[in-house]
Amino acid sequence: MPVTANDIRQSAINIKAIASEEAAYRACISRYYYAAFHASKDFHGTLARPGNTKANVGDHENLVHMLSNPAIPNTDAKFTVSKEISIYLKKSLFNRRLADYQLNQTVTEKNLNIVETETNLIFDTISTAP
Amino acid sequence: MFDNYVDNYHKINNSQSFISSSMAYAQKETIGDELIKEINLLIAEAKYIDEDSLHTKRLLHSAAQLMNADPSEANFIKAGIYQLCGNIERTENHIRIANNLPNQNSDLLRMNSAAALANLGLYTKAQGFFCEVKEMFSNNLNNIVETGLGSLNILKLNELFIKANKMNLEFNHQTYQVISRAAEILSNSSISDKDLAQYADVFGSVLHDKRLMVKGDPIILIGDNSNDWHPETVFIIFRVQTDFQNAAQMYKEGTKRLISKFSDIPESLHFSIEAY
Numbered sequence: 001m002p003v004t005a006n007d008i009r010q011s012a013i014n015i016k017a018i019a020s021e022e023a024a025y026r027a028c029i030s031r032y033y034y035a036a037f038h039a040s041k042d043f044h045g046t047l048a049r050p051g052n053t054k055a056n057v058g059d060h061e062n063l064v065h066m067l068s069n070p071a072i073p074n075t076d077a078k079f080t081v082s083k084e085i086s087i088y089l090k091k092s093l094f095n096r097r098l099a100d101y102q103l104n105q106t107v108t109e110k111n112l113n114i115v116e117t118e119t120n121l122i123f124d125t126i127s128t129a130p
Numbered sequence: 131m132f133d134n135y136v137d138n139y140h141k142i143n144n145s146q147s148f149i150s151s152s153m154a155y156a157q158k159e160t161i162g163d164e165l166i167k168e169i170n171l172l173i174a175e176a177k178y179i180d181e182d183s184l185h186t187k188r189l190l191h192s193a194a195q196l197m198n199a200d201p202s203e204a205n206f207i208k209a210g211i212y213q214l215c216g217n218i219e220r221t222e223n224h225i226r227i228a229n230n231l232p233n234q235n236s237d238l239l240r241m242n243s244a245a246a247l248a249n250l251g252l253y254t255k256a257q258g259f260f261c262e263v264k265e266m267f268s269n270n271l272n273n274i275v276e277t278g279l280g281s282l283n284i285l286k287l288n289e290l291f292i293k294a295n296k297m298n299l300e301f302n303h304q305t306y307q308v309i310s311r312a313a314e315i316l317s318n319s320s321i322s323d324k325d326l327a328q329y330a331d332v333f334g335s336v337l338h339d340k341r342l343m344v345k346g347d348p349i350i351l352i353g354d355n356s357n358d359w360h361p362e363t364v365f366i367i368f369r370v371q372t373d374f375q376n377a378a379q380m381y382k383e384g385t386k387r388l389i390s391k392f393s394d395i396p397e398s399l400h401f402s403i404e405a406y
Contacts, residue, residue, distance in 0.1 A: 057361075061361060064361075065397070068397060074393075080386075080389050080390070083389050083395075084382075084385055084386060084389060087385050087389075087395075087400065088381075088385070090363070090397075090400055091365065091400060091402055094351075094353050094363070094365065110405075113374045113405075114374060114377075114378075114404050114405065116374070117374040117375055117377070117378040118378055118381070118402075120378070121378050121381065121382055125382070
């Protein structure tokens, strides 16, 4: 059964509700990132034209780049929203990679709270986009 | 973002307080140093104070007592007090007066002026004073690093690190690594310190509007291959004492203002605001 970006975010919320140790905080940060990634990808899909791509990079980096370089006129109300989302998504990706790969760092509930509010920023920005 | 120092995760966070100068007269030294000490304690709390409060009036009265003995220092201390109040106009006015009067240590005054302006989120102006320091290595090395970072003089600091190494002066190795890598990324993207400050000023204006002071220096993180992150990025994070929601809203406001003001924000640079 298909799931949506919102479903993934809800999953992150559910994990957070019971998270009491670092591995769970990390898992939750990762879920929040994927919720943000898919929501951003869906938003990008609503643009009249896809953003300019970046060669030889993965999907995640490319999405940040496409959102940062929209190929729609700057008079299009979604132009600046696209740029705005790219900035939030870039930091989310950085946090996700730290949470998933940098095991020698300490990840706390506070870090998770920051990631959560910044993920909500992406969802709120998209939901209020023209 | 995460707090700890480890390999591949670069972070700098120094306090951005004023630097107490040495004074020639015993009584003056006592009053001036005590005032600077008190100002530094208040800066460490990273909270603005009420300009109309009795506390502020007492501080200003004490500063006025120094006016005859050392008008330059007295004016600078007044600048520090108005900085704590978040009063940009009066802070800049007293900094200007202090720097135009004879004083015993012009370079120290310039460093302190840079610190005061950076605390108000005026990074371009802060950089100006930092760059005007003539004999940089006559200052305490930690002060150079703190003030340089506080005013986001990344490339300038890197140059100083290189000079310091040649002079066998010891800097914090980890700080050196972060600055060196950040400078490399900025240079590769043709971003100057002035560019950096222009962008930072936008976030500074948001913080000032909300009457929030950055807690310590901005945090600098490096995104690169060592973090499983290929696009080279310098992340600059302003930490403030507020709740997560408010910090996120200020991050949004800063981002929107940045996009509105600059059509081409370099992808290798990222600014955000986080709750401390």
